[in-house]
Amino acid sequence: MANFTNEDLAFTGYSQTVDSNNPKNYNAVYVDKTEECEVIHFCNQFLERYKVPQTKASFQKVESFLQNSLLEHQVYREELLDWIASNWIKL
Template identity: 75%
Template sequence: MANFTTDDLAFTGYSQIVTKTNDGTQIEIYDSTYVDKTEECEVVHFCNEFLKKYKVPQTKASFQKVESFLQHSILEHQIYREELLDWIASNWIKL
Protein backbone atom coordinates (compact mmCIF):
# COMPACT_ATOMS: atom_id res chain seq x y z
CA MET A 1 0.00 0.00 0.00
CA ALA A 2 1.21 3.48 -0.83
CA ASN A 3 1.83 5.76 2.08
CA PHE A 4 3.04 9.03 0.63
CA THR A 5 3.80 12.07 2.79
CA THR A 6 3.75 15.85 2.54
CA ASP A 7 7.18 15.64 0.87
CA ASP A 8 5.51 13.94 -2.11
CA LEU A 9 2.98 16.71 -2.83
CA ALA A 10 3.33 18.51 -6.15
CA PHE A 11 1.64 21.73 -5.05
CA THR A 12 2.64 24.12 -2.29
CA GLY A 13 0.83 26.69 -0.21
CA TYR A 14 -1.35 24.33 1.79
CA SER A 15 -2.29 25.23 5.34
CA GLN A 16 -0.23 23.32 7.87
CA ILE A 17 -2.65 23.56 10.76
CA VAL A 18 -1.97 20.75 13.17
CA THR A 19 -3.89 19.85 16.29
CA LYS A 20 -1.70 18.99 19.27
CA THR A 21 -2.54 17.13 22.45
CA ASN A 22 -1.64 18.35 25.93
CA ASP A 23 1.62 16.41 25.82
CA GLY A 24 2.61 18.09 22.55
CA THR A 25 2.06 15.13 20.25
CA GLN A 26 0.36 15.76 16.93
CA ILE A 27 -3.04 14.31 16.15
CA GLU A 28 -4.64 14.21 12.75
CA ILE A 29 -8.41 14.34 12.51
CA TYR A 30 -10.10 13.56 9.22
CA ASP A 31 -13.75 14.13 8.55
CA SER A 32 -15.32 11.11 6.90
CA THR A 33 -17.73 13.31 4.92
CA TYR A 34 -15.80 16.42 3.90
CA VAL A 35 -12.33 17.19 2.56
CA ASP A 36 -10.56 20.48 3.23
CA LYS A 37 -8.51 20.83 0.06
CA THR A 38 -6.45 23.64 1.59
CA GLU A 39 -5.02 21.57 4.46
CA GLU A 40 -1.82 19.70 3.72
CA CYS A 41 -2.58 16.73 6.02
CA GLU A 42 -6.04 16.24 4.55
CA VAL A 43 -4.78 16.34 0.97
CA VAL A 44 -2.12 13.73 1.73
CA HIS A 45 -4.68 11.55 3.52
CA PHE A 46 -7.18 11.88 0.66
CA CYS A 47 -4.61 11.04 -2.02
CA ASN A 48 -3.40 7.97 -0.12
CA GLU A 49 -7.01 6.95 0.49
CA PHE A 50 -7.75 7.13 -3.24
CA LEU A 51 -4.71 5.01 -4.10
CA LYS A 52 -5.77 2.43 -1.55
CA LYS A 53 -9.40 2.31 -2.68
CA TYR A 54 -8.89 2.17 -6.46
CA LYS A 55 -6.74 -0.08 -8.59
CA VAL A 56 -4.29 2.47 -9.90
CA PRO A 57 -0.48 2.34 -9.86
CA GLN A 58 0.86 2.90 -6.34
CA THR A 59 3.39 5.48 -7.49
CA LYS A 60 4.32 9.02 -6.63
CA ALA A 61 3.07 10.04 -10.07
CA SER A 62 -0.38 8.58 -9.28
CA PHE A 63 -0.36 10.27 -5.87
CA GLN A 64 0.35 13.62 -7.53
CA LYS A 65 -2.26 12.95 -10.22
CA VAL A 66 -4.90 12.53 -7.50
CA GLU A 67 -3.67 15.76 -5.92
CA SER A 68 -3.92 17.53 -9.27
CA PHE A 69 -7.47 16.26 -9.82
CA LEU A 70 -8.40 17.36 -6.31
CA GLN A 71 -7.33 20.90 -7.25
CA HIS A 72 -9.14 20.80 -10.63
CA SER A 73 -11.33 23.85 -11.29
CA ILE A 74 -14.39 21.66 -11.90
CA LEU A 75 -14.11 20.49 -8.28
CA GLU A 76 -13.48 23.94 -6.85
CA HIS A 77 -16.63 23.97 -4.73
CA GLN A 78 -16.92 20.22 -4.18
CA ILE A 79 -16.11 19.17 -0.61
CA TYR A 80 -17.84 15.79 -0.22
CA ARG A 81 -15.28 12.99 0.06
CA GLU A 82 -17.27 10.30 -1.78
CA GLU A 83 -18.18 12.61 -4.64
CA LEU A 84 -14.55 13.67 -5.01
CA LEU A 85 -13.38 10.05 -4.99
CA ASP A 86 -16.02 9.07 -7.57
CA TRP A 87 -15.28 12.00 -9.89
CA ILE A 88 -11.54 11.38 -9.85
CA ALA A 89 -12.06 7.65 -10.46
CA SER A 90 -14.44 8.39 -13.35
CA ASN A 91 -12.00 10.80 -14.96
CA TRP A 92 -8.74 8.96 -14.21
CA ILE A 93 -8.24 7.88 -17.83
CA LYS A 94 -10.05 10.79 -19.53
CA LEU A 95 -7.94 13.68 -18.24
Protein backbone atom coordinates (compact mmCIF):
# COMPACT_ATOMS: atom_id res chain seq x y z
CA MET A 1 0.00 0.00 0.00
CA ALA A 2 1.30 3.44 -0.95
CA ASN A 3 1.74 5.61 2.10
CA PHE A 4 3.58 8.73 1.01
CA THR A 5 3.28 11.92 3.09
CA ASN A 6 3.58 15.69 2.76
CA GLU A 7 7.36 15.29 2.89
CA ASP A 8 7.17 13.50 -0.46
CA LEU A 9 5.26 16.25 -2.30
CA ALA A 10 7.04 18.04 -5.15
CA PHE A 11 4.89 21.18 -5.01
CA THR A 12 4.36 23.62 -2.16
CA GLY A 13 1.68 26.10 -1.23
CA TYR A 14 -1.14 23.68 -0.54
CA SER A 15 -3.73 24.61 2.04
CA GLN A 16 -3.18 22.75 5.30
CA THR A 17 -6.50 23.80 6.80
CA VAL A 18 -8.81 20.96 7.70
CA ASP A 19 -12.21 21.79 9.11
CA SER A 20 -12.57 19.48 12.13
CA ASN A 21 -16.34 20.03 12.10
CA ASN A 22 -16.56 18.72 8.54
CA PRO A 23 -14.02 15.95 8.01
CA LYS A 24 -13.12 15.37 4.39
CA ASN A 25 -14.44 12.33 2.63
CA TYR A 26 -11.39 11.51 0.53
CA ASN A 27 -13.42 9.16 -1.61
CA ALA A 28 -15.81 11.94 -2.57
CA VAL A 29 -16.71 12.68 -6.16
CA TYR A 30 -14.61 15.87 -6.23
CA VAL A 31 -10.92 16.47 -5.54
CA ASP A 32 -9.74 19.73 -3.96
CA LYS A 33 -6.37 20.10 -5.67
CA THR A 34 -5.40 22.94 -3.35
CA GLU A 35 -5.64 20.96 -0.11
CA GLU A 36 -2.49 19.12 0.94
CA CYS A 37 -4.18 16.17 2.65
CA GLU A 38 -6.49 15.56 -0.27
CA VAL A 39 -3.65 15.71 -2.83
CA ILE A 40 -1.63 13.22 -0.78
CA HIS A 41 -4.61 10.89 -0.51
CA PHE A 42 -5.36 11.16 -4.24
CA CYS A 43 -1.76 10.38 -5.24
CA ASN A 44 -1.59 7.40 -2.87
CA GLN A 45 -4.97 6.22 -4.15
CA PHE A 46 -3.73 6.32 -7.74
CA LEU A 47 -0.62 4.31 -6.87
CA GLU A 48 -2.76 1.69 -5.14
CA ARG A 49 -5.29 1.42 -7.95
CA TYR A 50 -2.97 1.24 -10.95
CA LYS A 51 -0.01 -0.99 -11.63
CA VAL A 52 2.72 1.63 -11.51
CA PRO A 53 5.92 1.60 -9.45
CA GLN A 54 5.27 2.36 -5.78
CA THR A 55 8.02 4.97 -5.63
CA LYS A 56 8.38 8.58 -4.59
CA ALA A 57 9.01 9.43 -8.26
CA SER A 58 5.64 7.88 -9.22
CA PHE A 59 3.91 9.68 -6.35
CA GLN A 60 5.32 12.99 -7.57
CA LYS A 61 4.42 12.16 -11.17
CA VAL A 62 0.78 11.73 -10.13
CA GLU A 63 0.99 15.04 -8.28
CA SER A 64 2.45 16.74 -11.37
CA PHE A 65 -0.35 15.36 -13.54
CA LEU A 66 -2.89 16.54 -10.99
CA GLN A 67 -1.46 20.07 -11.17
CA ASN A 68 -1.13 20.00 -14.98
CA SER A 69 -2.76 22.95 -16.75
CA LEU A 70 -4.67 20.50 -18.97
CA LEU A 71 -6.57 19.43 -15.85
CA GLU A 72 -6.96 22.90 -14.38
CA HIS A 73 -10.76 22.82 -14.42
CA GLN A 74 -11.19 19.08 -13.89
CA VAL A 75 -12.28 18.17 -10.36
CA TYR A 76 -14.05 14.82 -10.73
CA ARG A 77 -12.02 12.11 -8.98
CA GLU A 78 -12.74 9.26 -11.42
CA GLU A 79 -12.08 11.42 -14.48
CA LEU A 80 -8.78 12.61 -12.99
CA LEU A 81 -7.75 9.04 -12.19
CA ASP A 82 -8.67 7.85 -15.68
CA TRP A 83 -6.91 10.76 -17.44
CA ILE A 84 -3.71 10.26 -15.48
CA ALA A 85 -3.76 6.51 -16.14
CA SER A 86 -4.36 7.09 -19.86
CA ASN A 87 -1.51 9.58 -20.09
CA TRP A 88 0.97 7.86 -17.74
CA ILE A 89 3.28 6.76 -20.56
CA LYS A 90 2.53 9.58 -23.01
CA LEU A 91 3.62 12.56 -20.91
